[in-house]
Amino acid sequence: MKKFLKRLRDDNSGLALVEFAVSLPFFMTLTVGGFETANYAYVHMRLNQLTIETADGAARMGEGEVLASKTIDEAQINDVFAGTIRQGESILLGGEHEYKDPGTGEVTLRGNALIILSSVEPVEDFDEDDPKYRIRWQRCIGTGEQFEPQYGTVEESTEIDGVGPAGRFAVPPDDGALMFVETHYFFRPVILNGFSQLGEQSITKTASMVVRDVRDYTGGEEGVYQIDGVAASSCGFAA
Numbered sequence: 001m002k003k004f005l006k007r008l009r010d011d012n013s014g015l016a017l018v019e020f021a022v023s024l025p026f027f028m029t030l031t032v033g034g035f036e037t038a039n040y041a042y043v044h045m046r047l048n049q050l051t052i053e054t055a056d057g058a059a060r061m062g063e064g065e066v067l068a069s070k071t072i073d074e075a076q077i078n079d080v081f082a083g084t085i086r087q088g089e090s091i092l093l094g095g096e097h098e099y100k101d102p103g104t105g106e107v108t109l110r111g112n113a114l115i116i117l118s119s120v121e122p123v124e125d126f127d128e129d130d131p132k133y134r135i136r137w138q139r140c141i142g143t144g145e146q147f148e149p150q151y152g153t154v155e156e157s158t159e160i161d162g163v164g165p166a167g168r169f170a171v172p173p174d175d176g177a178l179m180f181v182e183t184h185y186f187f188r189p190v191i192l193n194g195f196s197q198l199g200e201q202s203i204t205k206t207a208s209m210v211v212r213d214v215r216d217y218t219g220g221e222e223g224v225y226q227i228d229g230v231a232a233s234s235c236g237f238a239a
Contacts, residue, residue: 036189036198043187044203046091051115051183051205054084058117058179059209069216073225074232077117081141081233084115096143097188111143113185116235118152119223120163120170120178120208132159133171135180137222140235147184150204153237163208170208177215180208 057080062070085094092112099110117139123132135157138149151163162169163180172178183205189198219225226232 036191039190040187040198043091043185046088047183047185047203047205048207050084050088050093051181051207052209053087054080054115054117054183055179055181055207055209057083058181059211062211062213062215064216070213071216071219071225072223073219073227074230075227077139077224078230078233080117081115081139085141088113091185093185094142097186099146110146110186113183114140114142114144114147115184116140116149116182118163118180118182120157120172120180121176121217121223122172122174123159126174128174131161131171131174133162134158134160135163136177136217137224138235139233141233142184144184144186145236147202148237149182149235151180151182151206153235164206173210177211177217178208179211180206182206 058077061076061080062072063076064070088094095112096109097112098107100107118135119137120133121136123134126132135152135154138154151165152160157163162171163178164170170178170180185203185205186200187203188200215223217223224232
C-alpha cells in the first residue's frame with residue numbers, strides 16, 4: 001500500500017492536462033475578448049472613414065464650367081451614397097439584423113445603418129453681426145428606420161447657430177454651404193457568448209466638409225435639381 005501511495009504521489013503524467021483544463025477558460029476569455037475588441041475598433045475606424053468620405057464626396061459634387069457656379073442634382077447625391085454603401089460592405093453597412101421586441105417577443109429585421117446628409121447654409125437674411133444658419137435639405141440612405149437624426153432636421157433647423165455636437169458646432173462660410181453627415185450604425189459582437197464585455201449598441205459618427213466650389217443654389221425649392229426618372233434619397237422623418 002505504501003509503495004502504491006508513493007507511486008501515486010510521484011506520478012505527474014496528467015499534470016499538463018490538469019494545467020490546460022485550469023487555464024483554458026482564461027485563455028479563451030483573453031483570445032475572444034481580444035478578437036472582439038479588435039473588431040470593435042475596426043468598425044469604429046471604418047465608420048469614421050466612411051462618414052468623412054461621404055461628407056467629402058458631397059462637398060466635391062457638382063457639374064458646370066470651370067468659371068461657372070456648379071449645379072447639383074439627385075443623381076449626384078445618389079452616386080455619393082452608392083459609393084458609401086459599396087465601401088461599407090465589410091461591415092455590412094447596407095445589411096440587416098434580427099431584432100427581438102422586448103415587449104412582444106416578436107423577431108423582426110432591422111437595417112444596420114442610416115446615413116443622413118444635410119446641407120447647412122446661411123439663412124436668407126443673413127446678418128454678419130448675428131449669424132444664423134439653416135438645414136436647407138437632407139437626404140438619407142440605409143434601412144435603419146429605427147434611427148433618428150441627433151443634430152436637427154429641415155423643419156426644426158431653420159435658424160441655428162451651427163450643427164453638430166455641443167461645443168463643436170460646424171458652420172458654413174457666409175456665402176457658401178457645409179455638407180454635414182450623420183452615420184448611425186447598429187453594432188453586434190461577432191461572438192454572442194458572454195466572453196466579451198462588448199454588447200450590442202448603436203454607434204453614431206459625424207463629419208462635415210465645406211463645399212469646395214461656388215455652387216448654384218437656385219435649383220428647385222432646395223437648390224437640388226431634379227432629373228426625370230431619378231428618385232430622391234428622401235428621409236423618412238422629413239416632410
